[in-house]
Amino acid sequence: MIIDTYRKYGFNKIETPYAERIELLTSGEGGENEQLIFKILKRGDKLQLDKAEAIDDLVDLGLRYDLTVPLVRFYANNRSKLPYPFRSIQIGPVWRADRPQKGRFRQFHQCDIDIIGDSSILAEIQLILAASEVLQQIGFEEHTIRLNDRKILTGLADAANIKPEDHSTFFITLDKLDKIGLDGVKQECLNKGFNSKQVSIFFEAVHQIFTTASLSEQINLLPKSITEQVIISFQQIFQTVQDQLIGGASIKFDPTLVRGMGYYTGPIFEIESKGFGGAIAGGGRYDDMSGKYLSKPEPSCGISIGFERILSIIEDTNFEIPKKENRLAFLYPKNLSPNEFSELLSQAKYWREEGYIVTLTEQKKNTNKQLSQLSENGFGFFVKYGESELRKIQS
Incomplete structure (x- = not known):
């Protein structure tokens, strides 16, 4: 059902290897997930324990922590034979050396669709609508799409006088909002060296946006440093998706949405289902990633659905997936x-x-x-x- 729906939108299924060269997985773009890579030791004569000065000297491969890095390498190696833009479906396991707990696994499955080669907002719009349709077919009819843009996030941080070199640290903490709450995030920001004025300015701006009703009024509250093109594109994505959504699906602007992966460069989005905490799907634009494989990076955008997250919800709540009438x-x-x-x-x-x-x-x-x-x-x-x-x- 999922694959059939995605194929209606023009996506084609591909397979990528489970293991990747370690330098491709540790490029600094995977955020905190790079710290959770399962590393694979060198084999045979290449494994020279006596000459190793550090653990990484013994490693040359790692298990993929998401499906995006393998996709970009696959595209770089095969682009002469692929349609342009390239629309892919990937379904498969990923691994993270995390402490197993409720909702967190060392191995879990992701279902991704990506578009490489389309710089227009149609890429984001198609991805969001396709994922929304799939979730409704599964049974998550009432869901909310949270939309933000990394450039908007950066603009808000700049307006709070947070230095560019400190953005990553600040955003990593902000990304914990759903786990430790607002007070916890504020305290951790202070613990990491951000002063109370910076924290106050940022979260006051966020509060004003959340307590403002219409998107146009919310946009007027954003810092003037954010370019007009970013604002126009953001509004067009929001309005078009809102007009096309069906059933109980909705969309909202969330200026606190971060998406932990460091490779995102533009619009980012997550989908939450009514009555259930946490995201069941998420993604965004990552235009720069293919630059490490190609002389000129290709515009890229994707979204991923987490199967284990959906199964956990079903088990915890006795949630009934609508029966297949056929x-x-x-x-x-x-x-x-x-x-x-x-x-x-x-x-x-x-x-x-x-x-x-x-x-x-x-x-x-x-x-x-x-x-x-x-x-x-x-x-x-x-x-x-x-x-x-x-x-x-x-x-």
Whole structure:
């Protein structure tokens, strides 16, 4: 379902290696995640323990901590054979050497879509709308897209007299807002050497934005140092997405949104679902990353959905994913003869051609109980072998 939806938007699935050269993973653009890389020792004669002066002398590879770095290298190596702009889907595991706890894993799966080669705001708009549609199909109908721009964030920091060389430290702390709260972030900023006036100016500006109703009024509160083009693009993304969203989806301006990855250069976004804490998807523009592979960097933008985050929500809340109305259980008796088995497969093929997802299931003695279990597992219809009648499973 996810892949089919993304393909409707023109994205194509690719695969990238699990391991990358360590220098590509430690370029300084992955934020705090670079400190959580699983490093892989050199092999054979290259592993010279007696000559190593530091641990990194023994390492030449690492497990990917996200899908973006491998994607950019893949594009650089294959761009002559790829369409332009290049729209990719990646679904696969990533690794972070973190302390396992609720909602945090050492291995987890991400589902990414990215556009490389499109500098227009249509890239951001398509990514947000595609991810929103997927989440609604999964069952997260009421969700909110939080939108910001790294250039807006930088402008707010500059207005608070935070030096450019200190922006990264300040933003890393700000990114903990949902974990330690406003008071915790303010105290950590003070502990890291920012003075009370800087902290006060920044968070007063943020407070004014949050307590202002309309986007146009919020924009008027932003520092004048932020360029007109940044503001215009931001407003166009916001308004276009807002006009195109369906169902219970909404969008809001969040000037505290950071996105921890250091490679983001422009608009950034996260998606939260009503009633559940934390983001279930996020991404942004990273125009500079391909510059370390190409003589001229290509404009790039992407968004990622975290499967484990969604599964945690489902487990914690008994959240029900809406059932697939086209899922069909084909019940058949035990001990079919070869001819009957062929007939069964032919009948199943017929229903698949009619547009149903068909699962062949041996009929149990207690059929009512079996149908109840099938309903709980998302089946909407059933057919019995030898019968042509399609019947709805009563949930």
